[in-house]
Amino acid sequence: xxxxxxxxxxxxxxxxxAIAAGEAHTLALTGDGSLYSWGRGMFGRLGTGTEADxxxxxxxxxxxxxxxxxxxxxxxxxxxxxxxxxxxxxxxxGYNIYGQLGFDGGNSATPCLLKQFLDLEYPDSLIDxxxxxxxxxxxxxxxxxxxxxxxxxxxxxxxxxxxxxxxPDSENELGFSFVSTFTPSPVWEFxxxxxxxxxxxxxxxxxxxxxxxxxxxxxxxxxxSWGNNSHGQLGLGDRDGRPxxxxxxxxxxxxxxxxxxxxxxxxxxxxxxxxxxxSDTLESVCWTFGIGANGQLGHGTxxxxxxxxxxxxxxxxxxxxxxxxxxxxxxxxxxxxDVWSWGMERGLxxxxxxxxxxxxxGDAISPLSIFCTGSHSPKFLDPVxxxxxxxxxxxxxxxxxxxxxxxxxRSGVLGNGKTVDxxxxxxxxxxxxxxxxxxxxxxxKREEDKVEENSSTExxxxxxxxxxxxxxxxxxxxxxxxxxxxxxxxxxxxxxGKPFHxxxxxxxxxxxxxxxxxxxxxxxxxxTDRPSLLRLEAVYRNMLESIRDKIMKKRVQELVNExxxxxxxxx
Numbered sequence: 050x051x052x053x054x055x056x057x058x059x060x061x062x063x064x065x066x067a068i069a070a071g072e073a074h075t076l077a078l079t080g081d082g083s084l085y086s087w088g089r090g091m092f093g094r095l096g097t098g099t100e101a102d103x104x105x106x107x108x109x110x111x112x113x114x115x116x117x118x119x120x121x122x123x124x125x126x127x128x129x130x131x132x133x134x135x136x137x138x139x140x141x142x143g144y145n146i147y148g149q150l151g152f153d154g155g156n157s158a159t160p161c162l163l164k165q166f167l168d169l170e171y172p173d174s175l176i177d178x179x180x181x182x183x184x185x186x187x188x189x190x191x192x193x194x195x196x197x198x199x200x201x202x203x204x205x206x207x208x209x210x211x212x213x214x215x216x217p218d219s220e221n222e223l224g225f226s227f228v229s230t231f232t233p234s235p236v237w238e239f240x241x242x243x244x245x246x247x248x249x250x251x252x253x254x255x256x257x258x259x260x261x262x263x264x265x266x267x268x269x270x271x272x273x274s275w276g277n278n279s280h281g282q283l284g285l286g287d288r289d290g291r292p293x294x295x296x297x298x299x300x301x302x303x304x305x306x307x308x309x310x311x312x313x314x315x316x317x318x319x320x321x322x323x324x325x326x327x328s329d330t331l332e333s334v335c336w337t338f339g340i341g342a343n344g345q346l347g348h349g350t351x352x353x354x355x356x357x358x359x360x361x362x363x364x365x366x367x368x369x370x371x372x373x374x375x376x377x378x379x380x381x382x383x384x385x386x387d388v389w390s391w392g393m394e395r396g397l398x399x400x401x402x403x404x405x406x407x408x409x410x411g412d413a414i415s416p417l418s419i420f421c422t423g424s425h426s427p428k429f430l431d432p433v434x435x436x437x438x439x440x441x442x443x444x445x446x447x448x449x450x451x452x453x454x455x456x457x458x459r460s461g462v463l464g465n466g467k468t469v470d471x472x473x474x475x476x477x478x479x480x481x482x483x484x485x486x487x488x489x490x491x492x493x494k495r496e497e498d499k500v501e502e503n504s505s506t507e508x509x510x511x512x513x514x515x516x517x518x519x520x521x522x523x524x525x526x527x528x529x530x531x532x533x534x535x536x537x538x539x540x541x542x543x544x545x546g547k548p549f550h551x552x553x554x555x556x557x558x559x560x561x562x563x564x565x566x567x568x569x570x571x572x573x574x575x576x577t578d579r580p581s582l583l584r585l586e587a588v589y590r591n592m593l594e595s596i597r598d599k600i601m602k603k604r605v606q607e608l609v610n611e612x613x614x615x616x617x618x619x620x
Contacts, residue, residue, distance in 0.1 A: 063480050064449040069194075070373070070438035071125035073462050076132075077106060077479075080449070082119030084109040084132055085481065088438075089460035092128045093158025094143035100158060104461030104468065105478035111140050111160045126194035126212075127439070132160060137188035139163040139201060148231035149199045149212030165232050166201070195249020195313065201233060206243025206264060208256065209233040215252070215276045217292035225276075225292030227252060238294045245270055250313035250339075250374075252277035255284075255320075256294065257311055260302050269307045269325065272300035280316040281355035282339030288355065299336070299357040306334065312437075314374030316340040320357065321369050321381070333369035335360045335381055343377040344414030345392035351414060362415045363389060375437035375456075380419075382435045386428030388444060389416035397456040398440035399470065419455070421446075422473050429453065438462065444474070452477035466530070 061080030069076045074088035074095055085106035086095040093100055096109040111118045111132060122133035129143030129150060140160040141150040150156075151163040166189055189209075191202040198212035211233045218224035236244075239256075243264040246257040253276035260271055273294040274283040281288055284297045300308050300322070310321035317339030323332065336357040337346040344351060347360040363369075367383040374380075378392025390396030396413035419442075420427040429446035436443045441456035441463060453474035454463040461468055464477040574582070 065433070065445050065452060065479070066449055067123055068434055068436045068443055068445055068452075069123045069125035069130075070375075070436040070441065070443055071130065071194075072127040072376075072439040073441070073457070073460055074125065074130070075436070075438065075441075075443050075454075075462070075464060076109075076123045076125050076130055077445075077452070078120055078123045082121065082135065084111070084120050084123060086130070087464040087477075088462040090158075092144040092156050094125075094128050094130055096130055096142040096158070096160050098159050102460040104466045105464050106481040108481075109160065112162070122192050124192045124194040124199070126199065127196045129194065129197075129199070131192045131194050131199055133189060133192045133201075137166070137190070139166055139189055139192060141199065144197075147197045147213040147229045149194070149197055151199065151211050151231065151233060153231040163233070191246075193247050193249070195254070196251045196315070198249050198254075199233075200247050200249070202244050202247070206239075206245070206259065208236040208239055208244040208247060210236060210254075213252075215254070215290075215292060223289070223292065225290060236294065239273075246311055248311045248313040248318075250276075250282060250318070251315045253282045253313065253316075253318070254294075255297075255311050255313060255318055257308055269302070270300075270309070271302055272297045272308050272311070272320065274318070280340035281353050282313070282316050282318050284318060284338040284355070284357045286355050297357065310369075310372050312372050312374045312379075314339070314345055314379065314437075315376040317345050317374060317379070319372050319374050319379050319381075321372050332365075332367060333383075335363055335369060335372060337379065341414075343393040344396075344412040345374070345377050345379050347379060347391040347414070347416050349415045351412075360391075360416060370432065371434045373435050373437040373442075375442070376439045378413075378437065378440075378442075380435045380437050380442050381416075382429070382432045382444060384432070386421070386426075386430055386432050386446065388419040388429060388432075388435065390419055390442065391416045393440075395472070397442070397472065398437065399457060400440070419474060421453070423476070443477070450479075452479045 062083060064080040065077045066080050067078040071094060074086060077085045079085070086097070086109050087103045087106045088095065090097065090100045090102045095103055097103065097107055111120065111134060118134040118136065120132050121135050124131040126149060129141065129145065132140045134140065141163055142157045142160045143150070145154060145156050150161060151165055152161070166187065188204045189201045190204050193200040198210060198214060201209045203209065211230045213227050214230040215225050216228045218226060239258055241262055243259040243262070244256050245259060245264050248255050253274065255272065255274045257270040258273055260269060273296055274285065275291040275294045276283070278285065278288055278290045283291060284299065285291070285295060300306060300320070305325050306322040307325050308320050308322045312319045317337060320336045322334050322336060336359055337348070338354040338357045339346070341348065341350060341352050341354060346354055346358070347362065348354065348358060349362065363381070367385065367387060369381050370384050372379070372381045375392070375398040378390060378396050378398035380388065380390040382388045391413045392398060393412050394401055395411070396417045421429045429444060431446055431448040433445040433449050441454060443452060443454045445452055452464070454465065454477050455471045455474045458470045459468055463471055463475055465475045466478055
């Protein structure tokens with residue numbers, strides 16, 4: 050695209066500018082303000098109006114068609130989702146048992162407007178003369194979600210939270226509990242400062258806050274944490290919970306490190322920082338602390354860390370642009386397109402099962418490189434952001450025009466039209482086969498055609514028609530592939546007693562495209578242990594007895610038919 054050329058609506062609609070991952074679902078925001086979701090639909094977390102799973106991205110609509118809202122922010126909790134519109138309105142959907150949707154009621158499968166923010170005014174205690182803000186000027190400018198909690202930051206930098214919130218005990222100064230909060234309430238401790246970023250784990254919160262009253266981009270931020278601290282996930286040097294925000298001294302105002310990104314796993318925290326001194330040769334440092342039982346801290350051990358500790362096995366000369374945590378794994382991406390992951394089951398977040406074998410099995414206690422598959426380069430070109438769900442990871446690259454996902458694939462979590470796990474990056478079906486990203490562009494061209502029609506417009510229209518037909522064909526092929534995969538999985542399960550994985554495909558078929566069934570059968574028997582062989586013997590004995598029984602029945606039927614025919618001819 051030429052410098053100074055304004056991107057068309059059709060281009061922006063295909064460009065992903067932000068992603069958010071929940072327990073088993075993913076949200077994607079495009080440059081034109083559209084929202085897409087895919088993965089597990091339980092509790093209505095996808096916002097499609099049903100609890101059905103979606104195997105590839107589908108469009109989510111906010112409000113009525115007449116409202117024509119443009120979305121500017123997205124967030125995903127474990128089982129719920131949030132969206133922020135350009136008018137400052139906040140929309141929530143999914144699981145609501147703790148009030149994380151902002152109202153006292155059941156779950157919602159469609160986006161609901163959080164009406165409390167429409168009526169909220171700044172409490173007198175949040176307004177001071179230096180800010181010269183009048184009551185009633187509240188507008189939300191940032192949203193975030195944790196496990197069972199939701200957050201919003203307004204245009205004064207005040208932090209609001211609702212859902213499963215930590216609340217101090219009135220009788221015990223150091224005690225606190227988690228209380229269902231159905232209405233957004235401000236975090237009073239940050240009065241006089243601006244909250245810039247916030248992250249949340251299962252029961253702990255970490256926030257980046259301005260040193261002064263206001264925040265100008267590029268200024269240093271101070272890091273606070275509060276909530277449950279049973280594994281040291283607050284980074285305060287102990288395991289005592291905190292009812293109110295407390296500063297993490299490693300990243301206080303006098304720290305040589307400037308924190309610019311924060312993420313929380315179930316019971317661990319990850320931060321990205323830069324050195325404040327110009328002489329500092331380190332471009333970025335990733336710090337982690339909290340539980341380390343599955344290697345999610347990346348320190349080469351499974352020990353917990355009560356204080357922030359740098360992940361030393363990452364290269365010192367890279368600029369890290371994004372970090373995120375799953376339940377028990379962590380991923381980072383550099384500006385050059387390098388991706389590293391560490392934690393449970395090879396850094397993918399997968400629970401131990403039959404997905405791995407040999408030396409590949411086990412948790413990754415140090416960073417492992419994730420390579421771009423199906424490409425000449427192992428790096429991901431022009432990366433944008435990485436997001437981690439409970440056991441899946443999504444990466445946006447190519448300036449937002451390509452998405453990769455890997456890890457758990459059940460319920461369509463990877464967005465590739467399949468429901469199987471992937472141990473390496475797989476392409477998300479983007480743009481979705483059921484979307485026509487040229488619709489707005491076509492409407493604009495219709496207006497232009499009133500002035501002048503030309504052949505290029507006809508060529509574009511013809512190309513769009515062919516693209517639409519190709520997408521429909523891909524959709525049909527994906528449906529057929531899904532049926533074939535289910536059929537293969539049933540057969541595989543009945544024979545081998547376990548679900549079918551891509552790793553079960555014989556090497557001869559993967560490498561050459563040909564399949565010698567006799568040879569592969571012999572190889573399978575040689576490599577199978579005795580208990581499995583006995584089980585196979587029992588399976589095939591039962592099958593053989595059933596076949597013999599069918600043969601006998603058919604032979605008896607044939608004899609009866611022969612007798613009847615001979616009797617009739619004799620008469």
